[in-house]
Amino acid sequence: MKHSSMETPELGSSNLRLGMYDEEFKRFNWTLLVIELLLVGIGIFNLMSATAVQDKSLGLYKNQLLWFGIGLGLTALVLLPHYSILSRTAYFLYFANLVLLVAVLLVGKSSLGAKRWIGFGGFRLQPSEFMKLSVVICLAKYFESDRTLEGYGFKDLLLPGLLVAIPAGLIIVQPDLGTALIILATFATMMLFLKVRTKTLLVIGLCAAIALPMVYKVGLKPYQRQRLISFLNPNADPKGSGYNSIQSMIAVGSGQLTGKGYKKGTQSQLNFLPEHHTDFIFSVFSEEWGFIGSLTLLFLYMGLLINGLSVAYQSHDKFGLLLSLGIVTIFFWHIIVNMGMVMGLLPIVGVPLPFLSYGGSSLLTSILCIAILTNVANKKFMF
């Protein structure tokens, strides 16, 4: 491979590091890890409230703590080598993840009518969560050596499109529309950043405009269609499909300025909120901590995104830049779609809120993302 020469300076800089520990420590980018720690802390604390009343979810926060512990270990592992190792193993990671996705469909565990999990000893993994990261790594790798500046055309998009479409398709059939949409949105964002020819964009836009009604009629399951209708008019059937949206908005709004107090959120404690420890976790937090708490949380997320972007901006190589940018994009879409859904700005799509929603794979993926971003950040002064 062309860029194998990269390893030499990398090794050299690692050697240097040993002798300048203090300086190195100062240079270490702690910001993202600190934000992560704050978010996980809030997440666990919030989860203790969200799961306080339901028998079946009681004590789930302990699992989350366990996953966080595993995540910390992996963070250390990820921080050690240079992130270019990801460039070298990109396709392997991608295919390995793809195999897991196929395995889910074959031997996966069902829950709530969807096959999303695969058992590993005592753990359940959700390969689709990791797939987001794998796709970003894969795309960064794919476009790393490309020199195009004037924009990509149809032919150029075909192969990367396929790289994205295969896992997205596998995820849609699980079915997990939310995750698939995140992957597609991430791909689209990255491609727009890399520049797509205006003509191509127009054609794609036109095709989408034609295809969307058909997708609505044929591609969407009835409950998904219902969600879309409910989003457009949640009051149409407030006790039915619009229920989640309305109850969630009520939860957020009823928090008012200072919130109802920890574990005092009636909407969540009395189960008016569905899925309140996973997709609707933000409404639990919002109800109990009010506008002040919600704004603080939103600032933390914005801090994460801005810091992630500056990592990408300051990255000295294209792989690092695209990798960081892709990771920030994943976070961005998760935050926007989840909060937008909880606050009634977007239709209900099953997308977790990073660090706050319950779920091992989601948490682990987020932690890995931060670890990779930190790795990239730490390497930018090394040259």
Added chain:
Amino acid sequence: MAFLGQEEQIREFQDRFRYVYAIVFIAGALLTSRLVYLQVLTGDKMRQYSEENRIKRVKITAPRGMIFDRDRTLLIDNRPAYDLEIIPQYLKESKQTVQVIGVLAKILRMPESKIYEILQKAKSQPSFMPVKIKTDLTRDEVATVESWKISMPGIDVREEIKRTNIYGDVAAHLLGYIGEVNATELPSFNKKGLKYKLGDNIGKFGLEQRLENILRGIDGEELKEVDALGRVKLGQGKGRVLDANSIKAAKPGKNLVLTIDQDLQLAAATAFGDKSGSVVAVDPNSGEILAMLSRPSFDPTEFSRGISSAQWNKLINNENHPLRDKTIQDHYSPGSVFKTVTAIAGLEEGVIDEKSTIRCTGSIRVGNRVYHCWQKHGHGELNVISALTQSCDVFFYRVSQKLKSVDDLAKWAFHLGLGAKTGINMSREVSGLIPTEEWKKKRFNQPWNPGETLSVAIGQSFVLTTALQLANMYAAIGNGGTVYRPFLVKAIESFDGNLLEQFKPEILGRHDLKPLTVELVKQGLWGVINSPRGTAYHQRIPGADFAGKTGTVQIMRLSADKIYQKCETFKFRERHNGVFVGFAPLKDPQIAVAVIGEHVCHGSTGAAPIARAIIKTYLEKKFPDLYSEKAVAARLKGVPLNPPPVAVERDEEDIIIDNDSIPSVPIAPPPLPPLPEGIEKDSSELDD
């Protein structure tokens, strides 16, 4: 460093970051403004919504007032019953629903399809409103459902106080029943500010309906904290915000003490057996109704708890009309019992006196028509006493001929309370009919035919009376001419027994009869029962001066071959009605009773025994010193206590073979039987 040529590309990329930052900031601003909107701008409203979500208002049904008879025997009580309800909101189409319904069907021993059917029917109402699946669960069922409840979301057992008519079908029409207010009734109630809600019970019939405002309690309300599955949160104080004032107690309705004597009711019901008809007993000195029955009857409790369509159809298709209150809703030709009116009119108008006698030869001729007496061979020489005793038709034909016109007869009928509603506090009372010349002119645009007066004189032709009017009329004769408004409620009491209101007799009209008139009529009526020539001699009560008058009324035009056949050989619905009205004791009457037996053939054997049973029960109960068997035996040494069976055949007694006097066109269309849903028509009569 990195790849050759990458620097240029990276610089180009860094340029593009402007847009990326911009997008992130815009998204952040968007989310922030939404937070401001939801939590700051509309926070109050959202907080209120969340409170409403969490706090369910649970109605505490106020117990309806109880109903007692005059001796405080409980007639209508509230007894707990258990209903099973499903809140459909928590049953979405899923495996769980199938499972829940499956279990439920087994517990309740009803087919699953039936449950689905009930749920399907309730589809139109909001899904958070409970749907009643089964009423009156057994204790076992309640226990089993309660133990399964945790795994069956949306299932609830509701305790409800059910209205129970303790004596079943005795006095069903009088006491009535309750039912859920329906959507068409609601506006008319709420217009009066009575604030009923769908699902509330209201009186639908009888006293339950008429005295709704008194019997109805004011429902209370309890605020309960519930979770999204509708389960009441019992919690250990954690997260509970409701304080102790979250309960507004229910205010029970007021109790009624009736003028009715349940012992008489039971005696009447027993005496009636399976005959159909009605009986009314009043206190001649106050107008208090002592007994009031219509037969056949129905069990109001079944109605109050929701009657099945099969039971309903059975009742409505019964040709003896169990749903009709025959005491006030139906009027009948009184027949010979009306002869007392003719006698009084004759005596009061001065056309006859105690010395007047008339010779009965079996018939008289008016113009070219012959008017017969029921006694073909004639009664011979009669005065007013023996004419009443033997119920001679010719005597009263002659009296009516002596009167100036039918209006003189009608005047005394009106004075005695006939031809107008008594104004008893019950729905659907009919007024009966006393014909006058003016009435006929108005009704048929025809002048009065003098011959018709003869038919009126013996209670035929257009004359129609209700059982209540007859009892009230004889009460007035008994007390010397005072007509009281019959009433049913003696007192209203609070739920804990404090007297709130007491009702006094109300005089409708007072036309004092000459003492001699009263004396003569009373003697005639006494003879009916106590003279061997009387038409009801075998009904006498030894030791008690029981007086009365029989009547047998042909109700169908009979073909010539049937006229001389025995009534019992006719088809049931063509048989004569038997009427009896009487009072006792003779000197100072304490009770007056009217009995109408439908298709019983004879007033003497079909109706009089029922009146006798009531009067005997009443006298023995009220005056044991005078009328208990012991007291009577002591007073009348050697006289057999039970009247010996009288061999005299009196089959043809009173019956008027007079097809022409039976109106071929019904004077007033009979009122329709009450429909449970149709009762709202009368709700405007509800007392305030």
